[in-house]
Amino acid sequence: AQSVAQPEDQVNVAEGNPLTVKCTYSVSGNPYLFWYVQYPNRGLQFLLKYITGDNLVKGSYGFEAEFNKSQTSFHLKKPSALVSDSALYFCAFFYGQNFVFGPGTRLSVLP
């Protein structure tokens, strides 16, 4: 079955430290992978995507993600976290005719 997992419900990191939000997937064929962020009382905002090409993709707000085919992972990273990065993060893949979202990881960046 096609699925995406985010193994951590919550990630806490100190401001200025690097952050990683984990995502693993189970998709047949070549995956089209995405990261979205949701701030409180807001809609989902697109951060970045991997379709093909370079395994390291860069997105909005200084975020990047690394596609690892052998580990079926697509972890979201940022070199230096900001308090304003605190939000709910969703990993997703496009399959068939729709996006399938993970359960989400809540990131808290502590000042």
Place this chain on the structure above:
Amino acid sequence: GAGVSQSPRYKVTKRGQDVALRCDPISGHVSLYWYRQALGQGPEFLTYFNYEAQQDKSGLPNDRFSAERPEGSISTLTIQRTEQRDSAMYRCASSRSGYTEAFFGQGTRLTVV
């Protein structure tokens, strides 16, 4: 428009009433999606349109739910005979085509009392 627009933002309705939720996608976007999101969880797929054609409705929970996009632009999600379990955030998204990133609206918070 500049982004995906959904209306109303909030809807409180009595059990048994019908509701219609509207989505105005980004101009020129071919693909339109409806999702339902419970608090603190990921969005769950409801239905997908390519232009005016509803190409996938496998996520609609039951036959009380229906959706249309008659002219390939604005879409309406209708829930008939609402039940309390229908209470959720309903989100619409559009994209230029399949496999490209989707842009989400602010959502409609539906509360059935």
